[in-house]
Amino acid sequence: MHLYELTIHEARALLNAGEISAVELTQAVIDRILAVDNAVRAYITLTPEAALEQARAADTAFRQGQALPLLGIPLAIKDILCTAGIPTTCGSRILENFVPPYDATAVARLKAAGAVILGKTNTDEFAMGSSTENSAFFPTHNPWDLERVPGGSSGGSAAAVAAGECLGALGTDTGGSVRQPAAFCGIVGLKPTYGRVSRYGLIAFASSLDQVGVLTRDVTDAAMLMNVIAGHDPKDSTSLDAPVPDYTTALTGDIRGMRIGVPREYFIPGMQPEVEAAVRAALQRLADLGAEIVEVSLPHTDYALPVYYLIAPAEASANLARYDGVRYGLRMVGNSLEDTYQQTRGQGFGPEVKRRIMLGTYALSAGYYDAYYLKAQKVRTLIKGDFDRAFEQVDVVVAPTSPTTAFRIGEKTEDPIQMYLSDVFTLSLNLAGICGINVPCGFDAQGLPIGMQIMGPALGEMTVLRVAYAYEQATDWHTRRPPI
């Protein structure tokens, strides 16, 4: 077995036992990146020297007997999270040369826990996309089939984890951007409750939906990363001031007596039959483990997509107004102030970002606000109500993460609606502000991974991790590695 294939908890055991060094581990992962990333293209920026420096420091710390939770563990960061002194592009030309003077809180917490930062992973521009094809620089390729997308927008992080180019990674999830690429790449992806992880330093797409999440090779690793990054941050007024449990204590393997809801609205005509079959089989597996399977209804599911595509672009249209060429980032000097704005933003933003800025600007305009933005917020409340009622009956809700497995690069780029539909099962959760995790639950005929989504109530991370872990222990999907 190669060192780069280790899970975080396996690597930690070996590091603690002194059987491997952090430098060996980090070097192995860097070598792996150098070997495969020309094909996968998971990284926008690599920081191998700094990573080895951190690994050496970790080895010194080990010798001194320090026991930080992620000491010497090489991780990747989605390029939408600010990293002090390291370019943070957001997958956009407009921030191509932007070097933040500060770390995102989630990144700072990883560093404080001893993690080694390998670099910044590719993303759809400003996290707007479901395939990583909207990156201004290049698309990332799915390690299971290089002709296919890794999902998005955290496609770089998902592909890097799947391909052994890091042991785990941070992503962000505004409408499914952690869970959907995790499903496409056959790994675990956890989207925490809104406010559970600080958004400080996460470059905003849609402020009321954005949340930092983790991408890992198994459920235990996800719990370990959550232990480090979760918690209140005075710099983020929307972060929750609730105690952080030890998430690894949820990993008991015992789900007897738990009630699992299956939403009838999530099994729709047009979805890939193999996906439905795999998720149905997984539900049977959960029943075999002693859980009770209950059909539930989330009646406003159909509205999630239109509601999301009003609220998210509306917030984005304001969040992206700061990219004006005045203080940082791309600046194209025009003949006038107006012209400078138009040149800078016209050349700095890609087509999908422009589309969403226009959508959002329209939705917030005088005369349309009530009909679009305000109405969408009301329906959002109804969607949240659906989940509140469901969680009165069941502990978690289980559904497919995406209606299909990974599609081909270029297959949906011409049709934004088809692309948006790829997130149809993940958007509701962000609108409701609750948590969910993707776990691998099978493969289709082409050998592409299928993901199952386990959704829990606000601050229900312990519950979803418990179900995910029990399922994972009863199956071996998570042990399969892509052919690359």
Next chain:
Amino acid sequence: MEYEAVIGLEVHAQVHTRSKMFCACPVMEDTGDLPPNAYVCPVCTAMPGTLPVINRRAVELTLMTALALNCEVPPVSFFARKSYFYPDLPKGYQISQHGLPLGMNGYLDIQTEAGPRRVRINNVHLEEDTGKLYHVGNVTLVDFNRAGVPLIEIVTEPDMRSAEEVREYAERLREILVYLGVNSGDMEKGVMRFEASVSVRPKGSDVLNPRHEIKNLNSFRALYRAVAYEIAHQIEVLQNGGRVLQQTMGWDEGRGVTYVQRRKEYAEDYRYFPEPDLPPLEIGREWLAELRERLPELPAARRARFVREYGLSVSEADLLVADRAVADYYEMAVRAGTVNPKTVANWITVDLFRVMRESGKGIRELPVSPQALADLIGLVEAGTINMNTGREVLDEMVVTGKSARQIVEEKGLAQISDEAALRAIVERVLEEHPAQVAQYLAGKEQVAGWLMGQVMRATGGKANPQVVRTLLGEALSSRKREAGSR
């Protein structure tokens, strides 16, 4: 036809908290010589990924302003994003309030020539200031020191009818803001800015005509002149059969005229929506009650009390109350001594104000405590020194910080009230100036004043003038009788 003006006012007041509205950068008063972009951070320059955190003190001061202006305060208030592009606005939106601001439906009573008038307050809300642009040659530079400084905006209903009323309202409002400690009230440092909406209509009508909004008025004088100009200008337009269009105007201070900035049909759409980075602001009733408790006595109430309690005239009370520090000083001085409050008021408004004017210092910066002033007045009242000596002693106190008693003793300034000693001096002076005495006896009575001066001079100014006046009168009368009997 007779016209009347309909005027509403928006006032922006900087809030001088220690830190800015949404970050930890210090709030600096604009002294004109701060290094540019020295008081900035990633948050107030809108670096990607940064988030705002509400300054609780700014909210408290806004709530106190709302309470002082008799506003309703909702149990939950929201911040909103106001979107527009301008280089002094780092985020491309301003965090402001829109719907459920911190204060609503209040009023401020003012005195006008026509009697008292109630100016209704539509709302009091909290927002952040922008940066400042400097046009240098053909480039524009931006300074973000001011970006993110908390601003209270106070919006009236169109309840004022003349430029005088607008000025009165603005001055009374400034007084309140200073009393609450919102800011220094120092207009030259731009801590208050005005925006007036002016329209006119036939007197007695209740229509609201299209209005001119005059932006960026930074002094009471500019406010008064711009409003007065607009009223006269609009009446003239109407009288000539013209129409007033809804417009945004600028004010040309040099030429004393307003000018069109833009027509309202191109009005900006600010696309307000609730700020998702800030949770709703819950204003607990206990917190509000505590703030109400902490409200100082406001200028209007204090003015009335000064008249009632200390027997001051309204204009004396005005002079003292206009500055909270002066009013506080006055009350401390009254309490420190046993002298008549009216006398204390006189000393402060005449002599201390003169000293403050000459030294350019505020009353709290003077080395003369209220107790020290009360002691000085006590010496004058007791006749130990006379009024003129008292003034000299005050000047000395301001320079040296010594007590009045110490100065009087060191300089031997205590006045002579001993009648026997003074009578001798009076007799001597009359002997020495027979010509003037003769003039007096011939009926030129004003010479008495000159003789009085000679006596004072002979005592080095230390004579008790009242005693001297009596003695001199007696001596001259007896000479008159003698002359008459001859």
